[in-house]
Amino acid sequence: MGAIPTQRETASHASDAPARQDADGARGGARTHATLPGSAVTPGAARALVRAACAKWAEEERPGTEHLTERLADDAVLVTSELVTNAVVYAGTDVEVECRLEEATGALVVEVRDQHPSRAPRGSEPEVPYETPEHGRGLRLVTALAESWGVTYRRGAKTVWARLSAESDTAGDEIAAYAGREALERGLGVAEILAPEPRRAERDREWLGRGALSFLAEASDLLAGQLDENLVAALAGQLIVPRLADWCAVWTEDEAMGRWDADGVSGPGVGPRLARVWHCSENRIEELRAALEKDPPRPTDGLRSGPVPYPWPGGALDLREAHGTALAYRLIAGGRPLGTLVIGRSGLPRFPDEVTGLVEDLSRRVALAIGTARQYARQATISQVLQRGLLPVAVAEIPGVRSALVYEPCDKGGPSGDFYDVFPAGDGRWCFAVGDVQGKGPEAAVLIGLARPWLRLLAREGYRVADVLDRLNQLLLDDTTEAADAAARALASGRPPGPGDGPQTRFLSLLYGELVPVGDGVRCTLASAGHPLPLLLGADGTVRAAARPQTLLGVIEDETYTSETFELGPGDTLLCVTDGVTERRSGSRQFDDADGLATALAGCAGLSAELIAERIKRLVHEFGGRPPEDDLALLVLQAE
Known part of the structure; x- marks a missing residue:
């Protein structure tokens, strides 16, 4: 054997x-x-x-x-x-x-x-x-x-x-x-x-009578979960061939540049793109694709989705498939043309009505899935642009300090609630910040877009650490007060409140600090506003909290914040994290229970800033059985 x-x-x-x-x-x-x-x-x-x-x-x-x-x-x-x-x-x-x-x-x-x-x-x-x-x-x-x-x-x-x-x-x-x-x-x-039989209309009707509804239901479930239009086109071909047709093709069009005019002529810019071609015999696909690319469908009936005849590509098929019938279906969603679906079957003068009706129903589902995928892609692109604009391109290099950063947003397609920044503030000062805003997505982007530029502006204007937090706190509260006043005026006038009329309470937890190289070390001044406390790892392996807890920003008006000042000697390391690290869950336990983060940091004695960041990240990931469900950010600053 x-x-x-x-x-x-x-x-x-x-x-x-x-x-x-x-x-x-x-x-x-x-x-x-x-x-x-x-x-x-x-x-x-x-x-x-x-x-x-x-x-x-x-x-x-x-x-x-x-x-x-x-x-x-x-x-x-x-x-x-x-x-x-x-x-x-x-x-x-x-x-x-x-x-x-x-x-x-x-x-x-x-x-x-x-x-x-x-x-x-x-x-x-x-x-x-x-x-x-x-x-x-x-x-x-x-x-x-x-x-x-x-x-x-x-x-x-x-x-x-x-x-x-x-x-x-x-x-x-x-x-x-x-x-x-x-x-x-x-x-x-x-x-x-395995080429299809030329006479099977009666058997098609028998199958369609038994399984058409379940076929559409399963197709809808399969298409609804896809957020990539190329994958939607591929699934459409797999659903149709060989059940309903011998071959099919899916063209997609750019909604702005690839439209057809009333005479069936392609508009300016990029025309229809042949996204997928399927044939019941795999060795026919490339020849069929080449033939179809030369003659894309040219519908002339506006936004009608029903089938229209399509020229039979006999030259791309063998003698047994020299004659057949093909139909084109416009893919329309939300009143916008998104592409065309073409099906073909050899040896038949026409498709049975039961097949054409079923494919028309399926084409509507394909169009909706493509529309949803495009909407998701647009939103993801906007979110990525926002994300790139809200975070620094690179972490500034600080004389006498080695730095390492780990940043992992939970939602890869949109702005996270965590942010960071390291920047020069002038007069030999460098500032750093690690924050976590209320919410995610566009709401988080608005608050980060408000807080981060103000941090830089106030620092470069010469404001010290505690003063920066005082003014940022007032800025958040003023914005909330203005929104509440707008909502009150809307109610007094008798009109429904608009999107921006209601109070929009915005919270921000922030760890903010300033570094100044002095002598053989670095003087550090920092403050924590409702944020996980930073930990200081000494060169001798001891670990202690480097700040005291204070109130979140945007909660209490006229709150006065204070800061702590200490020196980082050679080999001393400051670890700053968001709650994605401290509150990482494994069942009912959290990573920082019983000073878990301090214990993990103590085990990093003697390591460089980069290795400390990597080890803490690895320990956080390994703590839970599943991937983290919250944004994760940590910044390591180590005096050389």
Whole structure:
């Protein structure tokens, strides 16, 4: 029994003997096999298993690999993919996949074993007869393989298997019989055999009558969770092909630059972009894409979303697909054209009305998903621009001081509530600040955009640490008072309060300090307003709080703030953090419970500023089982 290339090695069990006898008949002989356990089975994983197994067996020159051609391996990959897709994706069952190489004949045997054969497939009805087929290309292949070879039943398991050999270029007589002798004579492989049947309208109606509503519901759930328009376009193709069409394409348009005028002529700027192309046969996609890019859809009926005829790209397809029908659907959301969806099916003079109606419903959902994704992208871009404008480009270098910064906003798409700054204030002074504002997003951006410039302005005007906090506190309260007065005037006039009329209480916790190089050290003056207290790590390894607690900014009018002054000697380190560090949770515990932050800092004695910052960050991340749920910022200042 050979080793399995990418998964696990299994031994022959007595319970497996009937299945092997059924699949291999009297051929017998040694076999090399690879198995994918049920918990890991996806179509992609199954394809990877077969490809890796064939490559490994050929590399090791196992007996039988002299018959293992590249085409045979490709056919085995495709058969495996379709079997698993039907079981896992369409039927919703859990399966185990096995691929075996017969050393005597070089044939590949693929088995898909259902461990729960009595469990009803997802969405099935008990009264549906066994003969009722699902009309996807994969299920037709499964039916052909099952009829040509067999289905093995054992206690607690049901196996569908296929044996592919190099005896013919069509990967076995069982597939050739399914495709017809014409396919054999033309030398077609499995990918070509899977081309759609020309007459299937009646079966489409049968399927649509049973599953259209559930299909739309599942499609809506799938599309609603996507915030990338390219991914939405890709999902649209996967939903449509091969269930509803042989191929489809999605064009997207820029809402301002790529619109069409009343005569169907592209407006100025960038026109429609062919985002995705899907075909039931993967080797047709590139040719189809090239043909479609030459002739993008040109709708002439304004904002109508219904289907209109689209020229059949026969030159990009083979002889069996030289004739067919294609339809274009405008993707419209919120009265704005976002693109076009085109579907095509060969061998039909027209699409059944049931299909066109279902695709029209699906196209509306695709358009809404694209619109939502674009709105999210715009908001994310605005937030990123705000974030870049609210924080310094770089931390200023302070003579005689090494600094290190860690800044991790929880919401990657918008401004966080934490901010920091390190800047020169003139007269040999450098100032630093670490703050946390009330709220997140635009509300946080407004307050940071108010506080940070004022900090710099007051510091450069010569105000000392405590005076800066006094004036910033008054600034926040004045803004709140003005908003409250505006709301009162609105109520007195009898009109509803507007967006800016109500009181907007704004809180700000802030650690603010000033550094002045003196002699062999650095003089530090700082104050904490409702902020986690800074910790001072001495060169001897002792840790103490470097400030006393005071009230949040923006809470009490006429509050008087005080500051602390001390010297940082060579090797002394000042650690400033936000509550994303101290209040990091693990169950009911917080990181700073029982002086956890001071204990962590004490263990950093002798380390550089950069290593201290990295260690504290790592300890904070490791403290909880999940990623941090709050913004995280810490600043390390170390006297050299």
